[in-house]
Amino acid sequence: MAEAEKPAALPGIMPDRLPETARPPEDFNPIAIAKDLLRVTRAGALATIDRNTGHPFSSLINVATDADGSPLILVSRLSTHTANIEVDPRASVLLASTGKGDPLAHPRLTVIGTFANVAGDAPDAARVRRRFLSRHPKSKLYAGFGDFSFWRLHVVSAHLNGGFARAADLKAADVITNLRRY
Amino acid sequence: MAEAEKPAALPGIMPDRLPETARPPEDFNPIAIAKDLLRVTRAGALATIDRNTGHPFSSLINVATDADGSPLILVSRLSTHTANIEVDPRASVLLASTGKGDPLAHPRLTVIGTFANVAGDAPDAARVRRRFLSRHPKSKLYAGFGDFSFWRLHVVSAHLNGGFARAADLKAADVITNLRRY
Numbered sequence: 107m108a109e110a111e112k113p114a115a116l117p118g119i120m121p122d123r124l125p126e127t128a129r130p131p132e133d134f135n136p137i138a139i140a141k142d143l144l145r146v147t148r149a150g151a152l153a154t155i156d157r158n159t160g161h162p163f164s165s166l167i168n169v170a171t172d173a174d175g176s177p178l179i180l181v182s183r184l185s186t187h188t189a190n191i192e193v194d195p196r197a198s199v200l201l202a203s204t205g206k207g208d209p210l211a212h213p214r215l216t217v218i219g220t221f222a223n224v225a226g227d228a229p230d231a232a233r234v235r236r237r238f239l240s241r242h243p244k245s246k247l248y249a250g251f252g253d254f255s256f257w258r259l260h261v262v263s264a265h266l267n268g269g270f271a272r273a274a275d276l277k278a279a280d281v282i283t284n285l286r287r288y
Numbered sequence: 289m290a291e292a293e294k295p296a297a298l299p300g301i302m303p304d305r306l307p308e309t310a311r312p313p314e315d316f317n318p319i320a321i322a323k324d325l326l327r328v329t330r331a332g333a334l335a336t337i338d339r340n341t342g343h344p345f346s347s348l349i350n351v352a353t354d355a356d357g358s359p360l361i362l363v364s365r366l367s368t369h370t371a372n373i374e375v376d377p378r379a380s381v382l383l384a385s386t387g388k389g390d391p392l393a394h395p396r397l398t399v400i401g402t403f404a405n406v407a408g409d410a411p412d413a414a415r416v417r418r419r420f421l422s423r424h425p426k427s428k429l430y431a432g433f434g435d436f437s438f439w440r441l442h443v444v445s446a447h448l449n450g451g452f453a454r455a456a457d458l459k460a461a462d463v464i465t466n467l468r469r470y
Contacts, residue, residue, distance in 0.1 A: 149391040151333030151382050153344035162335035162344040164382035166396050200333050200346035209331040214348050244390055
């Protein structure tokens with residue numbers, strides 16, 4: 107590669123390669139950024155495995171968090187992504203902050219785990235419903251439909267891409283709050 | 289479910305269940321909306337299969353289209369999503385339009401297929417590079433890096449969720465332009 111192609115700095119750009127080859131700034135706190143994205147992002151991209159073809163399937167979802175930070179979704183049994191997680195509950199959710207300019211210049215978090223259905227008569231069902239509808243009041247319009255139900259992502263790991271030279275692989279314990287400690 | 293929970297209409301809301309249970313309006317043209325999303329959306333969510341765990345992995349990408357509409361991406365070999373498609377090239381890309389209010393009220397397209405690397409000395413490499421960098425001029429900063437390369441999605445199908453009571457499964461031929469006809 108010609109040396110002239112290498113700029114001295116890449117303002118506002120964060121190609122994925124740089125985290126591996128450059129040292130992030132000392133004030134980079136990936137856990138804090140990850141927790142922030144987890145708690146404030148209202149919509150995300152869900153990745154599931156298509157039950158018919160095995161292809162990874164990307165779809166749009168509204169998302170909230172349970173008390174410990176675990177992502178919550180409200181989906182219809184008639185939709186593709188729900189049919190997928192009923193067969194294989196492995197999934198991930200991309201939570202991206204938005205803003206001006208290149209989307210890749212803004213932090214985003216991929217939360218990886220396994221979905222479990224929150225049964226309507228489960229002890230935590232009322233809390234899950236309250237938390238989700240508090241963040242998404244318009245969802246009350248269909249939350250009561252018989253084919254809709256809540257699912258919680260049991261997080262196993264996460265990947266933060268926080269910007270130029272700022273990426274980190276995180277453990278579940280880095281982003282999920284251990285409520286048993288309190 | 290109590291009848292009172294069913295509103296007469298769901299303005300601005302489009303739960304996934306409705307496409308299966310309601311008839312879309314007569315002026316609904318899923319192919320036109322899908323092609324529009326494919327050609328104008330600049331960033332999307334890529335779903336790949338994690339090469340280590342098998343989990344579906346969702347990540348943010350900038351996207352352009354080849355002449356026929358096939359999605360093009362520019363990614364680093366050092367990134368997770370690239371390592372994933374090198375092992376299993378099956379993927380999908382979610383292209384969502386944005387706007388005010390509920391994100392689920394806006395149309396989005398999932399394009400499903402298989403990625404193939406565009407070799408730097410391939411006959412179509414110059415066209416792919418030109419088209420991608422024309423849409424993403426800032427990517428010129430790192431497009432020349434040795435670990436970056438272009439990939440093209442060979443589309444096998446697509447799923448459009450266009451709004452309330454507006455969804456459709458599409459074939460590749462619905463969204464990809466057959467250039468041999470011209």
